[in-house]
Amino acid sequence: MVASTSVDWSDPVAPTAGILYPGHSAEDDYPELEAAFGDGTRLAVVHTEMREDAHRVDALLEVGGREVLAEGVRRLPPVEAVIWACTSGSFVFGYDGAAEQVAKLRAVAGVPASSTSFAFLRAAEHLGVRRVAVAATYPADVAGLFAEFLRAGGVRVLRCASRGIVTAAEVGTLTDEQVCEFAAANDHESAEAVLLPDTALHTVGVLEELERRLGKPVLTANQVSAWEVLRLAGDGRSRDGFGTLFRSSHGG
CATH class of the missing domain: 3.40.50.12500 (Rossmann fold)
Structure with missing residues (x-):
């Protein structure tokens, strides 16, 4: 399994987390979560380039390309963490390739990073x-x-x-x-x-x-993406109304 990261959850703050989202379809899940949290947490969505809307391997490899993600990072506001919010545009590279994709994203962003697949x-x-x-x-x-x-x-x-x-x-x-x-x-x-x-x-x-x-x-996908990027940003608070995952506290 994926190694866990040790984080001190004793003094949570309301972070700003970056969401790199390909194209337009269900990105409104993130502002819906943000509004429902109602605690100042910000999920900042930036739309990355999707030249072809197709769940096809060649198109997905392009959607998750290094330069596409780097350009998205450049348009983010200051954030505590960032996630590539695309499952197929990460796992299509295979486990090792998806890990390399996250490592490059982290290097470009300068903050903790992940992808929906690893989430x-x-x-x-x-x-x-x-x-x-x-x-x-x-x-x-x-x-x-x-x-x-x-x-x-x-x-x-x-x-x-x-x-x-x-x-x-x-x-x-x-x-x-x-x-x-x-x-x-x-x-x-x-x-x-x-x-x-x-x-x-x-x-x-x-x-x-x-x-x-x-x-x-x-x-x-959108649930685990939000949970993962908030975890990386240092926010491990449990929250009701968003499934077992969010109800379970990271602390304790």
């Missing part, structure tokens, strides 16, 4: 989750690459379902009910959590409903 691993580790089901909106080949990434990080994937959607734009139009139905239909009885890996998917407003229906933790 999933850290969230699973934090919750003690080792067996998962994946409900991915991606085409099957891309969903399979996410499963491979998770396995490389020490997580056992019991089920990996694909909805077969090619564009982020289409993913962003799925309704709350469609999201809940898709997650519930692709659970596995032995999975300790269900993962929804696409940051193009609106999930912040249905996190509690997802967990109520499934009866277990549900980890979604």
